[in-house]
Amino acid sequence: MTATSGSAQKIADEYVRAWLDGDIKKALSFIADDVVCEAPNGRFEGLDRYREFLEPFASSIISSKVIGVLGDDTHAASVYTTEVPFAKDFRGMEYLTVKDGKITHVISVFDLSPMIQAGGNPQH
Numbered sequence: 001m002t003a004t005s006g007s008a009q010k011i012a013d014e015y016v017r018a019w020l021d022g023d024i025k026k027a028l029s030f031i032a033d034d035v036v037c038e039a040p041n042g043r044f045e046g047l048d049r050y051r052e053f054l055e056p057f058a059s060s061i062i063s064s065k066v067i068g069v070l071g072d073d074t075h076a077a078s079v080y081t082t083e084v085p086f087a088k089d090f091r092g093m094e095y096l097t098v099k100d101g102k103i104t105h106v107i108s109v110f111d112l113s114p115m116i117q118a119g120g121n122p123q124h
Helices: 007-020 024-028 047-058 113-117
Strands: 031-039 042-045 063-071 075-084 087-099 102-110
Touching: 007 024, 007 047, 007 063, 007 075, 007 087, 007 102, 024 047, 031 047, 042 047
Parallel strands: 031 102
Antiparallel strands: 031 042, 063 075, 075 087, 087 102
């Protein structure tokens, strides 16, 4: 990625801000029906499975901040930090592929250890 703005970057920015703000409906409007998500806690295929992955975490966010979103017309990367019940500075990153205006592939990167130590269910 050499560009700092583009259609994927704009979609990624709106998407990450929506779910960080708890607006799951808006966030999912950017997701393709056949999305594939690869995350530390599993692989999730399809919009319904992705919702099951995203919604429990997004609904637990106390506060959040987007650190940055970079991208071009087909790919974008977002970096964020959240405060959640099990961690005050829980950081994550997503690498998104966008096709025809929808996010089709998500690589989500985060550390499961704070969630496990707090007794959370990392399978969500």
